[in-house]
Amino acid sequence: MASRLSRAELSATERALRSRIAQIASGERFLRGTLSERSSKCGKPNCRCADGAGHTSLYLVQSHAGKVRQLCIPKALQDPVRQAVGEFQELQRLLREVSELEWKRFLARKG
Ligand SMILES: [Zn+2]
Numbered sequence: 001m002a003s004r005l006s007r008a009e010l011s012a013t014e015r016a017l018r019s020r021i022a023q024i025a026s027g028e029r030f031l032r033g034t035l036s037e038r039s040s041k042c043g044k045p046n047c048r049c050a051d052g053a054g055h056t057s058l059y060l061v062q063s064h065a066g067k068v069r070q071l072c073i074p075k076a077l078q079d080p081v082r083q084a085v086g087e088f089q090e091l092q093r094l095l096r097e098v099s100e101l102e103w104k105r106f107l108a109r110k111g
Pocket residue numbers: 041042043044047048049050055
């Protein structure tokens with residue numbers, strides 16, 4: 001494939017996609033995985049969970065090196081972790097879009 005792209009040969013759309021990627025990559029936290037909310041009962045007979053829906057916990061589940069691993073996310077970190085998971089998904093989506101443009105550029109190449 002040819003050398004580096006010059007900014008001038010990119011469409012406005014592609015420039016916007018690439019700056020968003022750079023913005024996320026340089027300044028945002030991102031985490032790969034799926035969030036899973038689970039509820040469980042602690043077993044204490046007098047706890048409010050005994051006849052309710054249980055205590056809810058949030059887990060981040062991720063496949064890693066062929067295995068599934070998970071993190072239990074404490075309440076105080078749930079918002080930032082949700083945010084980081086969202087950033088990862090956006091980054092992935094943006095990368096796929098830029099890859100798609102590269103694919104089309106490849107098909108349209110001369111020579
Ligand atoms: Zn309980």
